[in-house]
Structure formats: structure tokens, C-alpha cells
Amino acid sequence: MRPSMKAAFANLYYMKNIWLTLVCFFFLIGCSQHIERPSIVIEINHKALNQNTLTLSGSKIILIDSLTLPFYDYFQLIEEEDNSYLIGMNRQSVSLDFIPLGGNQPIRHLAFDDDGPGAISPDLDIFHYFGEDSIVTIQDRDNRLKVFNSDGELVNSYPKKIRDSKGMEMYTVAYSYLGQWPVFLDSVWILPVYPDLDVKSKGYYDRNKFMVFDPVNNEVLGEFGQYPGIYKGDNYFDILREPSLTHNSDCSFLVTFPADPSIYEYQLDQDSVIWHQYPTWNNFQNEGVKRDSDFQQFVNHYLTSAWFQQLTYDPFHHVYYRFAKEKQELRKANGEKKTAFEADWMVFILSEALDPIGFYSLDAVRFNPMFSFVTQEGLYIYDNQRANDDQMVFGVFELEDN
Amino acid sequence: MMTKWFLGYSNWKTISLLLLLVIFSCAENKKMESYPYQKDFQEYLKAIGAEIVTDEVILLPLDSCSLCVDQVLADLEYTKKVISVILSGNQVSNERLEKVKKLVKNENLKIHTDEGSKSKSYDLNAFSPILINTSKDNFSYVSISPQNSAAYLLE
Known part of the structure; x- marks a missing residue:
């Protein structure tokens, strides 16, 4: 055989292998239901229009019994028989407390077993009340999710295994006090997750933060919530790493990160992410600390630097509230260290299109932004000022034009 | 065989x-590592009026990591070592306070309390229990976890 013919056959053989590999590759891609979105980034720049603000219209005082806590870090709002209830995860008595927000209904306590298969851990990650006979609990490394009835009896348990598109096992989590919540839809659940990697390692930030989980088939259908570049550099953010997830009525999922002014908008059926940018909030961008810093150095940074808290959707006014902490000095004049709540806090108001349309300066020493929610009456924010121990108090804030 | x-x-x-x-x-x-907050620690001791006469001091924030605190309290109950214990913390459950009371009868433990939670105003890197060795000019320290508590407090 002539050398050129030999080379041609070798090339053909080589090409055949490539084609075979490509066919196999596309076959595998086609078979896979697990989609790592998105690939297209659409950038939108937003300018601030300060037309709206909030006013403190009153206080909501709820009388509580001795089994109820005044403050819950993880909770859910439900409507049941024309009554609104706040369900709080009581980590002291390991129960769910059903607290009516109106009317004269008594507070109900759903206590779980202390031991055995029906027991749950005080540091439970996620619960969701679908209905009386369907209360789901999820613990991060537990490989089964549990379903309880309203008497606290275990009705069933189902296997749960969550792997990302790279095959790594991911564990469910909800840093609710940072505004990180799961979203439960009819057919899929959007669960915040973490990989079994050191949070200081760069590999931690190469993973998507939210998994689209099909509980019926115990299957991950997709994932989103990629860390922005600021988290992938040399600096470290400790708890300021955890993004919040906000769901609005348009089936958009908004992901925000404490260190980043941007908002990342995802839709489950789209291969794109809309990157909403806010140059006017650049002074809230957080630079983090050096990766080899100890926890003391991080805590001092946490107290002094600016960062964002959760983004909350108000379906009654079709606006969003974004909580943010300003920079502050570490110490008071007397040398004592300040707390994070002693900083100036802002509640930014955003339109449905995510344009900033106003703001409110929040007294966070009095009103705790880490326990807040929206009802038809307004934005409820936990009020530290209460006359008696048997009270749970909220400030009720209403949206108004400037 | x-x-x-x-x-x-x-x-x-x-x-x-x-x-x-x-x-x-x-x-x-x-293994303990060099304690970079020695100066703040010494100022903190002055602020809470604690005079340390032992080589080892444990800073025990009672409202920190539950598993760590409970393990340290359990091990301190049985330790024969002579250790200073500085208790701090704002919100402490009654159950934990009962465990603390048991320690008072251990004569080998020199217990001090930081009643105003002054520890929060000093850079001590003690957000969970830490053990500080003050026997040398340059102090060293280690974080105490459920995994290493017995090794440091009982042996």
C-alpha cells in the first residue's frame, strides 16, 4: 500500500472512531433527563427609580402559649378553612406549631416521636405542609424523606438520592435565616443542596446550588444556580456563600447571593439565565476575606461589611423586597463590638420587572429581617419589642408611593 | 496458628x-497551634476579673455548637486535669445550666464566669469551645470538638 493510501485509511479509521464516539455521546445526552441549565446569558442593566417606600402601619401581636416560641428560623404560611396559619419549626420541643394569624383559633402543636422511625432531628433541614395527611420532612444526609399526618404519625417514607449532573451526591439544606428556602411545586421540588466538599475549597463553588427533584421517581430532572465569579476567586465568604431562592407567580426562579448585587433569573423550561445587574448597588458588593482567614477574621468582616439578605416576593402588590445590610465600624465609642443588626439596613423595593422602585431604612435593632413574610395586610417583620413573654410581635409594613 | x-x-x-x-x-x-489572639485574651481576662493559675484554660461559650458544648461538659465532669474554665453565653437552656452546676464541685476545675458576655467584644476566635495552653510565653490553642474532646480533657 502506498503511504498516502495508508494515511487515508488511517484517517478514515480515525474519523469512524470519532463518529462512533459522537453518536454514543449524543445518544447518551438524548437519554439523559438531567439537564444542567443554562448555557445562554441575557444581561439586563437596571436603573433605580425611587418612587415607593414602606410605612409602618401597625403591630401584629399574637398571644402565644408556653409551648410556642416567639421566633422561628424556619416556617411556612398556609391557608386552611379561611384562616391563615404560620407553621413554625420548634427546635426546642421538636414540633410544628400552627399559629393562627387571625381569629380566635388556639395554637396547635404537632409533636413528633422522641425516638424510632417517626422521630425527627431538632436540626431538621426542611419541612413542608401539603395538607393534613401530607407533611414532608427532609434531613440533609438521610437517604429517605418522611411523610407525616397531622397527628405526627409517620405515614410513609420514600428513598431520596440526589446527584448532580457530574454524578456527585448532593445533600439537602435550607439556611432559612439567610433566606434560603426550597420551593415545592405540584410535580417537582426545587431543593437547595450542598456537596460533600470543604466549603473553603474552590470545588464547592463549581456546583449548582439548586436541584429540580422529582420525588415520585426519586430523580433529579435539572439543576441551576451557578455561583457567580466573585465566589470562584481567591476570596472566601463563609456563610455569606448561601444564595436565596425566590419564586414568583410567573414560574421564574430568582437566585440572589449575599455578596453579589445581581439577581439571576431562571425558568425551568428555558436554557437561558437572565442576569439582572444593578450598578447603583455596587457599594453593597462584598469582597470576602482571604481563603486562609480564621473564623474570627470572617466574623469581624461579617459585622463590618455590606451584604444582601433574602429577596421576598409580594404577590398582593407584585413587587419584591430585598433586604441589605450596610457597612459599619466594628466597634462602638465605648469599645464594644457592634452586632450586625446595629448597622443601617435597607429594604429595597423592586417592581415585577425587577427594577428598583424605592427603598426603606429599617431599624434592624428593633425589627429582625431574618423572620419576615408577606400577607395581604403587608410585609410582616419580627419586632423585638414585646410587652410580655406570652407575645409574638410583628411590625406590619405597607407599600406606599413617595 | x-x-x-x-x-x-x-x-x-x-x-x-x-x-x-x-x-x-x-x-x-x-497538636495545638499558635494562638494569634493572645493579647486580646489577656485583656479579656482582666475585663472579667479572672486570674489564671493553671496551664490550660478552656473558653466555653455555652450558647455555641450544642454537640461540642455537651461533650465538653460531659468530659469536664470526669476529668482529673487541673483546668481553668471560662463560661460565657447569653441564651443557655436550663438543662445545660444543670450540667454546669455539677462541675462546681470538681476542685480541679477553676471556674470563672463572663456574666456580661464580654467575650463577644474581644477577638478570641472562640465561637465554639477552645482550649488555650498558657504554659509558654507564646500561647497555643485548639478547637474542641466531640471527636477530640476526650483526648484533650481526659488524658
């Missing part, structure tokens, strides 16, 4: 080597 194997290798040299290995591994487990 097993006995023969064991006898064949249980000479003094082998035992010595094993002992050395055990000591080495313990020393590795009990």
Missing part, C-alpha cells in the same frame, strides 16, 4: 515500636 503468629512477633522491640507509634499518633492528635 494465631497464637503462634502473635508470639512470634510480640518481642520487646515490636512492642516498643508499637508504643512509639501510639505515642506519636496521640501527639499528632493533640
Whole structure:
């Protein structure tokens, strides 16, 4: 055989292998239901229009019994028989407390077993009340999710295994006090997750933060919530790493990160992410600390630097509230260290299109932004000022034009 | 067969080597690192009026990591070591306070309380229990976890 013919056959053989590999590759891609979105980034720049603000219209005082806590870090709002209830995860008595927000209904306590298969851990990650006979609990490394009835009896348990598109096992989590919540839809659940990697390692930030989980088939259908570049550099953010997830009525999922002014908008059926940018909030961008810093150095940074808290959707006014902490000095004049709540806090108001349309300066020493929610009456924010121990108090804030 | 194997290798040299290995591994487990907050720590002691007469001091924020605190309290109940214990914390459950009360009768524990939670105003890097060795000019420290608590507090 002539050398050129030999080379041609070798090339053909080589090409055949490539084609075979490509066919196999596309076959595998086609078979896979697990989609790592998105690939297209659409950038939108937003300018601030300060037309709206909030006013403190009153206080909501709820009388509580001795089994109820005044403050819950993880909770859910439900409507049941024309009554609104706040369900709080009581980590002291390991129960769910059903607290009516109106009317004269008594507070109900759903206590779980202390031991055995029906027991749950005080540091439970996620619960969701679908209905009386369907209360789901999820613990991060537990490989089964549990379903309880309203008497606290275990009705069933189902296997749960969550792997990302790279095959790594991911564990469910909800840093609710940072505004990180799961979203439960009819057919899929959007669960915040973490990989079994050191949070200081760069590999931690190469993973998507939210998994689209099909509980019926115990299957991950997709994932989103990629860390922005600021988290992938040399600096470290400790708890300021955890993004919040906000769901609005348009089936958009908004992901925000404490260190980043941007908002990342995802839709489950789209291969794109809309990157909403806010140059006017650049002074809230957080630079983090050096990766080899100890926890003391991080805590001092946490107290002094600016960062964002959760983004909350108000379906009654079709606006969003974004909580943010300003920079502050570490110490008071007397040398004592300040707390994070002693900083100036802002509640930014955003339109449905995510344009900033106003703001409110929040007294966070009095009103705790880490326990807040929206009802038809307004934005409820936990009020530290209460006359008696048997009270749970909220400030009720209403949206108004400037 | 097993006995023969064991006898064949249980000479003094082998035992010595094993002992050395055990000591080495313990020393590795009990490694402490330089404490960069020595100056703040000394100012903190003055602020709470605590005079330290022991080589080891444990800073015990009672409202921190539950598993760590509970393990430290359990180990301090049985320790024979002479250690200073500085208790701090704002919101402490009654159950935990009862465990603390039990420690008072241990004469080898020199207990001090930081009643105004002054620790929060000092850079101490003590957001969970830490053990500080003050025996040398340059202090060293280690974070105490449920995994290493017994090694530092009981042995």
C-alpha cells in the first residue's frame, strides 16, 4: 500500500472512531433527563427609580402559649378553612406549631416521636405542609424523606438520592435565616443542596446550588444556580456563600447571593439565565476575606461589611423586597463590638420587572429581617419589642408611593 | 496458628515500636497551634476579673455548637486535669445550666464566669469551645470538638 493510501485509511479509521464516539455521546445526552441549565446569558442593566417606600402601619401581636416560641428560623404560611396559619419549626420541643394569624383559633402543636422511625432531628433541614395527611420532612444526609399526618404519625417514607449532573451526591439544606428556602411545586421540588466538599475549597463553588427533584421517581430532572465569579476567586465568604431562592407567580426562579448585587433569573423550561445587574448597588458588593482567614477574621468582616439578605416576593402588590445590610465600624465609642443588626439596613423595593422602585431604612435593632413574610395586610417583620413573654410581635409594613 | 503468629512477633522491640507509634499518633492528635489572639485574651481576662493559675484554660461559650458544648461538659465532669474554665453565653437552656452546676464541685476545675458576655467584644476566635495552653510565653490553642474532646480533657 502506498503511504498516502495508508494515511487515508488511517484517517478514515480515525474519523469512524470519532463518529462512533459522537453518536454514543449524543445518544447518551438524548437519554439523559438531567439537564444542567443554562448555557445562554441575557444581561439586563437596571436603573433605580425611587418612587415607593414602606410605612409602618401597625403591630401584629399574637398571644402565644408556653409551648410556642416567639421566633422561628424556619416556617411556612398556609391557608386552611379561611384562616391563615404560620407553621413554625420548634427546635426546642421538636414540633410544628400552627399559629393562627387571625381569629380566635388556639395554637396547635404537632409533636413528633422522641425516638424510632417517626422521630425527627431538632436540626431538621426542611419541612413542608401539603395538607393534613401530607407533611414532608427532609434531613440533609438521610437517604429517605418522611411523610407525616397531622397527628405526627409517620405515614410513609420514600428513598431520596440526589446527584448532580457530574454524578456527585448532593445533600439537602435550607439556611432559612439567610433566606434560603426550597420551593415545592405540584410535580417537582426545587431543593437547595450542598456537596460533600470543604466549603473553603474552590470545588464547592463549581456546583449548582439548586436541584429540580422529582420525588415520585426519586430523580433529579435539572439543576441551576451557578455561583457567580466573585465566589470562584481567591476570596472566601463563609456563610455569606448561601444564595436565596425566590419564586414568583410567573414560574421564574430568582437566585440572589449575599455578596453579589445581581439577581439571576431562571425558568425551568428555558436554557437561558437572565442576569439582572444593578450598578447603583455596587457599594453593597462584598469582597470576602482571604481563603486562609480564621473564623474570627470572617466574623469581624461579617459585622463590618455590606451584604444582601433574602429577596421576598409580594404577590398582593407584585413587587419584591430585598433586604441589605450596610457597612459599619466594628466597634462602638465605648469599645464594644457592634452586632450586625446595629448597622443601617435597607429594604429595597423592586417592581415585577425587577427594577428598583424605592427603598426603606429599617431599624434592624428593633425589627429582625431574618423572620419576615408577606400577607395581604403587608410585609410582616419580627419586632423585638414585646410587652410580655406570652407575645409574638410583628411590625406590619405597607407599600406606599413617595 | 494465631497464637503462634502473635508470639512470634510480640518481642520487646515490636512492642516498643508499637508504643512509639501510639505515642506519636496521640501527639499528632493533640497538636495545638499558635494562638494569634493572645493579647486580646489577656485583656479579656482582666475585663472579667479572672486570674489564671493553671496551664490550660478552656473558653466555653455555652450558647455555641450544642454537640461540642455537651461533650465538653460531659468530659469536664470526669476529668482529673487541673483546668481553668471560662463560661460565657447569653441564651443557655436550663438543662445545660444543670450540667454546669455539677462541675462546681470538681476542685480541679477553676471556674470563672463572663456574666456580661464580654467575650463577644474581644477577638478570641472562640465561637465554639477552645482550649488555650498558657504554659509558654507564646500561647497555643485548639478547637474542641466531640471527636477530640476526650483526648484533650481526659488524658
